[in-house]
Amino acid sequence: MDVGFRHPVLLCLILAVLGSVLADLDGPLMGAPGSAVRLSENDPGLKKALKFAEERYNMGSNAMHVRRVSKILSASKQQVKGIRYSITVELSNTQCKKAARLRICDFYPEEQNLKTEVCVFEVWDIPWESKSTLLKQKCQPAVDPKPVETNKVEFLPLSTKPVEESVDSVELLGQFKEFMVRYNRTYSSQEEADRRLRVFHENLKTAEKLQSLDQGTAEYGVTKFSDLTEEEFRTLYLNPLLSQQNLQQSMKPAAMPRGPAPPNWDWREHGAVSPVKNQGMCGSCWAFSVTGNIEGQWFVKTGKLVSLSEQELVDCDTVDQACGGGLPSNAYEAIEKLGGLETETDYSYTGKKQSCDFTTDKVTAYINSSVELSKDENGEWKENNTLKKVVKMGIPSQLCN
Template sequence: MDAKYCLIPCLVLGVVAGLVQTLGEDLDRPLFGPPGSPVKLLDSDPGLKKAVLFAEERYNLGTNAMHLRRVSRIISASKQLVKGIRYTITAELSNTQCKKSSMLRTCDFYPESHKLKTEVCLFEVWDIPWQGSSTLLRQKCHPAAESSPKETNSVDELVPPTSQALQEQESVKLLGMFKEFMVKYNKGYRTQEEADQRLQIFHQNLKTAEKLQSLDQGSAEYGVTKFSDLTEEEFSSIYLNPLLSQRNLHRPMKPAAPARGPAPDSWDWRDHGAVTSVKNQGMCGSCWAFSVTGNIEGQWFLKNGTLVSLSEQELVDCDKLDNACRGGLPSNAYASIETLGGLETEADYSYTGHKASCDFTSKKVVAYINSSLELSKDEKEIAAWLAENGPVSVALNAFAMQFYKKGVSHPLRIFCNPWMIDHAVLLVGYGERKGIPFWAIKNSWGEDYGEQGYYNLYRGSKLCGINQMGSSAVVN
């Protein structure tokens, strides 16, 4: 093993002890990173009072106890801006003299201490004021210790001392998961400090994946992926393309004529020979190039009967309208291909994942285009056009994709703003799985991502902006 790299053996020493403390602290760290750190709250905070009442209501709805319980003491509380407001509350709940048919707010606690049953609960309440809705993200309760918990002003002190053994157990489990992740994806870190940092990011990302899982409305499974040691900001800057959301930069394209007939119930161009194998853009924001070449591969196949893998590197190096690994737009790429005179094959102009001097040779062109079209934003029309004309270049908000493993992804709209589009992909088909309609999407992050390189997104509600940027080349 290279001595300058700190791999799995380096992680073990000293990690468990540090994690015991961190597990408690992480409960109040940002759920999805910036924009904000937790803010401590006083018991008198109006938003906190509302969140406590909501947590009490949900607690009582989920218990079989005869008598209502209410918060008798708030141990610590904080709030954090996370696409809404997340309240994290640690409180004591005690039983009242009222049965469940009573109004909770008018019920008194038992005056006799021996009749008072108390639990310490951790609640996470996600409030979306502009929608007038609240969601209980987490509830974790255990009987209070015989001695009353001490008062604390720290929002990090959420787990009572009696759970020390549980924390150690969870720390060892986390370390095991991280070691498995490193082996599976061949990860190595240069220093112990970097390894510790990546472990903490991995821990936070597990929490994010758990939240996505608990709130997903489809059949998706989220969890550990090869991107699990990257922060949201790192992932976005390396693999995504923020230029896509800047509508003023898009070149106008001629609108596509509607399909001649209605969309069949399902269609998949992989079954009809129009889709090449999944490729990998690497650590380069060149998704726009892969989306466009995938579309042209399909168009060329449908016109000529031959499926050829075309060069993305040619666009990274020679497209003067786009920014190579720093992002680009499909509309620019089509125009550049027309100007260049066509595309070489992947074999002749192979992908390197970084910009180099243009090495395009017109004599090696194997596919060309005549123009490009912008598709309707109606998903039914997109499906009909796709089934009739071939795979479609599209773009979407990729927030939920970082931890996607399989199934049909249906994140809440608040996590998948349709106007914050940042990733270009290829729509190859559509259908239903167990009654859930979906789009089949060819991604460019390698076959070890998602379902052999594919991402399945719920179809029919314009989710994640999937309908906003449909386009295709024209081959006459």
Template sequence: MDMKLSRCVLVFVLALSCSVRASGADTEGLEIPGAPLNLPVTDPGLEKAVRFAEERYNIGSNGVHIRRVSRIISASKQLVKGVRYSITVEIGKTQCKKAEVLHISEACEFFPESQKQKTEVCLFEVWDIPWQNKSTLLKQKCQPAVSKETQKIVRVSLSRDKPTKESLELLTKFKDFMVKYNRTYSSQEEAEKRLRIFQQNLKTAEVLQSLDKGTAEYGVTKFSDLTEDEFRLMYLNPLLNQWSLQKKMKPVTSASKAAPESWDWREHGAVSQVKDQGMCGSCWAFSVTGNIEGQWYKKTGQLVSLSEQELVDCDKLDQACGGGLPSNAYEAIENLGGLETETDYSYTGHKQSCDFSTRKVAAYINSSVELSKDENEIAAWLAENGPVSAALNAFAMQFYRKGISHPLKIFCNPWMIDHAVLLVGYGERNGIPFWSIKNSWGEDYGEQGYYYLYKGSRLCGINKMCSSAVVN
């Protein structure tokens, strides 16, 4: 990175925090139906929403101490069949222990030492329906707060030399990326490092774009400030390409008829909402639970969102966030006796002690099978029997935004499989065949959480590890 660009980035990072605080100010006081309205911290409805979010946060946390809101940074509400609150707060650890206190209150004092308080900044979205006396937590996104010391990193003025058009465009893109994905960095050095990585990733995305044979758009994603190694370590699954670890599975019985021209299990009620594995290599668990959700729906007519955290905690055959194999996961579920629901055994994104209860089993399996490696046979079986657990090389996925991805084999070695997903269907767009792939990186990835891959040439190894649970 040249010196002018290096000097510019710090000013942009400072401007970023100001722009985030300023965003939404134009709507204050407006009474547009359905539009977000900024709220004062004294708003009684806001206070109720904050207390509810605080309570749900503590229920989902596995910490010993109660945490509570120390400061409301910003808040707005939107009238949508009730009131939808969007609240950004600071949350700190108190001296009260969960086992000793029934209700959160101001009597629960924060730790005096900042290093023990471990403040977080959280975004909560709460939907309140007053006439039903019902509140729902729609979103919770938290990250460590940036300390006051690290906020002092920007003390550099712009160079007297005029920055180039290219450097300003890059900084604008980086600033937009930071705003959209709520990024903060702990120091001047870290901000400069992430900008360099961001710049290199833009170039990689441009190469992918220029050589792609499909209709995909590649560019800035929420992974654009990560190196390839960081992305692989945080989100992918290194065990999938270690073929010596693969267990032999019973072959599936072929479908009774040829595949229809297109199929999508989302249209038939067998697919739950897109989930987010977070910075944990647990894609194998999401792939398997997605498959079992579909199989259970086929058997019972009920779609139940099942627990990935149970597998992360209780599957002794796999390595939790360090990766795993679908074949192992099926065996672990059989041994455990089934899966609990997402509600009963909620996801935390890190390994903890196993808290599985046979009394809460919501779905079980009897065995598992391996599918053919022929894509036409996979499609026929999927259309007849339900969504399929699969795996692929995810290199091109880091920068995928939308469209049908058709990367060159040099970017997508079929023998270097490193990510487990769920095939929910297939079809064509403007004559181009594709697989519909449910991913586990949240709805802000790809097309509402889905990745579309060219179908018919065994691309990225998508055909090599297809499997399913069996529910009798």
């Protein structure tokens, strides 16, 4: 599961924002090392950050016309891992429609058509990686509180309904728009967009609660799953068959080797683990678990790490249910019957059930049998077997942890 970065923000009135901006105008241009430094409008880095913020704003906006910065109210930067820009600006409508994709766009001459907003942006720029991230976007009408425009190029949550706990707040809408842009989300109707906003809001509250309770180093926040309910996440990504004990195949118990156990051991440091893979919108975690296990075992046996095909199991394992879930015990048997596994390159992953296209001549790795570990997590087998085998395990998972 992807773990997203958490960016907590405080929702405040626009007057408070402007008040803090005006109060800062008398502050020093330079501060202590690591502190924020005020910028002039001609700063090249500021111009780059503003252009990026403008682009992200317009990508997530449901307005027909492109909006541009009409006035910079304040700007500062802080040296972090890269540069963090904090910018407060006025954004106004131009006469260019988004579909036109014009580089030069004039503002409307009529003030009533400008529909100016005051926006606070935070942009994190890492120049040496050519990477920019919009950490924060908070916008509010500067004068006219009416909705921006009714013409839409995509469905976005409306902010016209009074919802419990300010679910339609400017801050939440900004976060949700950023989520939609980052993960390429579109919705089929306005009702669906509003429903996803509510799900997104509930998941954010859950993430904040989990973060407050966490006593380790985990970070909770927005991920690509943040607009899914628990039930949807379980259906799309988890394996329903693992909870059905009557379907579990009995396996031969593993023998218990002897020898001292190391204080710690990470197979990634020894070249036995392939790069992280993505199962996508397919409940094929069982196949990834099995191929990852065999990849490690094959490395221990041959000294060669190869990425093996999960799609072969999704298509050719006739006992398991492809994207509907499966059991590793069945998958091991299927591999034995097939004669082995092809590589990821020869039998690429598509994330959906297809007709079996297995070719014996392309088999790269094979197994002769499989065994099951003790259910005692402190068992002597696990402690003493670390240096000899790569094992697979399943972890109960939920949307928010």
